[in-house]
Amino acid sequence: MSAREIGIIMNGVSGRMGYRQHLVRSILAIRDEGGIELGDGSRVTVRPLLVGRSEAKLAELAERHGIEDFTTDLDAALADPRWEIYADFLVTKARASALRKAIAAAKTIYTEKPTAESVEEALELARLAAAARVKTGVVHDKLYLPGLQKLKRLIDSGFFGRILSVRGEFGYWVFEGDWQPAQRPSWNYRAEDGGGIIVDMFPHWNYVLENLFGAVRTVYAQAAVHIQDRWDERGEHYTATAEDAAYGVFELEGGVVAQINSSWTVRVDRDELVEFQVDGTHGSAVVGLFGAKIQHRNATPKPVWNPDLEDAHDYDADWAGVPTNDVFVNGFRQQWEEFLTSYVLGTPYEFDLLAGARGVLLAEAGLRSSREGRKIALDPLALD
Numbered sequence: 001m002s003a004r005e006i007g008i009i010m011n012g013v014s015g016r017m018g019y020r021q022h023l024v025r026s027i028l029a030i031r032d033e034g035g036i037e038l039g040d041g042s043r044v045t046v047r048p049l050l051v052g053r054s055e056a057k058l059a060e061l062a063e064r065h066g067i068e069d070f071t072t073d074l075d076a077a078l079a080d081p082r083w084e085i086y087a088d089f090l091v092t093k094a095r096a097s098a099l100r101k102a103i104a105a106a107k108t109i110y111t112e113k114p115t116a117e118s119v120e121e122a123l124e125l126a127r128l129a130a131a132a133r134v135k136t137g138v139v140h141d142k143l144y145l146p147g148l149q150k151l152k153r154l155i156d157s158g159f160f161g162r163i164l165s166v167r168g169e170f171g172y173w174v175f176e177g178d179w180q181p182a183q184r185p186s187w188n189y190r191a192e193d194g195g196g197i198i199v200d201m202f203p204h205w206n207y208v209l210e211n212l213f214g215a216v217r218t219v220y221a222q223a224a225v226h227i228q229d230r231w232d233e234r235g236e237h238y239t240a241t242a243e244d245a246a247y248g249v250f251e252l253e254g255g256v257v258a259q260i261n262s263s264w265t266v267r268v269d270r271d272e273l274v275e276f277q278v279d280g281t282h283g284s285a286v287v288g289l290f291g292a293k294i295q296h297r298n299a300t301p302k303p304v305w306n307p308d309l310e311d312a313h314d315y316d317a318d319w320a321g322v323p324t325n326d327v328f329v330n331g332f333r334q335q336w337e338e339f340l341t342s343y344v345l346g347t348p349y350e351f352d353l354l355a356g357a358r359g360v361l362l363a364e365a366g367l368r369s370s371r372e373g374r375k376i377a378l379d380p381l382a383l384d
């Protein structure tokens with residue numbers, strides 16, 4: 001059966017996310033496997049148009065991956081009806097203006113988070129898209145992590161009883177850049193360039209909490225610029241102006257309390273770079289990117305606090321592994337496939353620009369909470 005080909009403008013493919021996750025692991029993987037099958041038996045395939053500022057870089061990428069189309073002229077790409085979807089992986093600061101143009105050109109939108117630098121702008125983009133009847137999708141990749149999919153399965157099975165609390169640890173040591181190059185771009189550490197771990201991570205925590213445990217109602221966050229002296233991609237010193245760690249407490253609809261530490265200044269003593277512990281009346285779980293382990297109430301030990309006695313109990317041994325059972329594909333690709341399917345079949349898509357705006361709202365409230373030293377309540381966002 002012949003497949004319908006969907007042209008996708010991919011802006012920012014030279015970047016970390018744009019190249020690895022969206023181009024190589026998602027769109028090219030889909031293209032190279034002959035497209036995707038939709039639920040109704042039809043097939044679609046994808047044709048990327050690489051967009052960026054450097055013609056030489058784009059030509060090199062196109063050559064390396066057998067891609068025919070690339071351009072530095074975004075306006076011309078948006079004006080060309082062959083390209084149905086506009087996908088954005090630019091630095092955060094450059095995103096809103098590009099999305100605005102793409103919505104004006106009536107393109108379907110698929111974008112990285114955060115969708116804008118302020119909630120006002122994020123909501124405006126959601127409203128513009130709704131008014132233009134443009135379908136939108138925002139990356140919600142963490143929900144597709146195998147560990148979080150196992151967690152979802154545990155929640156849906158009723159394993160936890162009543163969920164009480166969630167404790168998340170995210171982070172690793174990002175080198176300062178002087179004696180070892182930093183493993184993240186330097187703009188991440190400059191507030192004036194759209195950096196900061198709150199803007200980066202709170203949009204993720206918002207959709208993770210909202211989709212698994214309940215919408216965030218209040219936030220208290222403490223941001224910290226722990227390391228001021230950093231060195232950029234050219235080895236030049238700069239002063240960090242954006243927080244490299246954030247310690248957050250979130251009250252959720254339904255009463256669950258979540259606490260998440262996000263840090264680029266922590267050395268890892270965990271099984272994975274992100275881990276969540278969920279405690280419920282009937283059981284607890286600890287999940288990471290891939291792994292998940294559980295402890296049922298019947299397997300819960302009864303520790304007694306005694307500082308005078310060394311505790312010989314092996315607490316690790318009280319946990320049981322959760323089997324994988326499913327085949328998990330790359331999360332970015334899985335979400336792309338779901339979005340493309342929803343686009344072609346015309347079905348509703350919940351991870352849209354309004355969902356993205358809620359993520360920006362949480363980031364903005366987190367920053368405000370830290371600045372003002374108080375808990376901030378979040379007002380629900382609406383399109384009208």
Ligand SMILES: NC(=O)c1ccc[n+]([C@@H]2O[C@H](COP(=O)([O-])OP(=O)(O)OC[C@H]3O[C@@H](n4cnc5c(N)ncnc54)[C@H](O)[C@@H]3O)[C@@H](O)[C@H]2O)c1
Pocket residue numbers: 011012013014015016017018052053089090091092094112113114139141185200
């Ligand atoms: N979903 C996730 O897990 C995840 C992880 C990291 C980053 N991100 C998001 O992805 C986006 C890109 O992050 P990254 O780490 O890939 O950054 P990056 O610096 O590696 O790439 C940014 C891209 O934007 C382009 N660019 C930079 N300045 C520009 C400008 N002024 N105008 C037009 N293009 C410009 C660069 O050429 C590059 O292609 C950010 O918004 C970030 O928040 C998401």
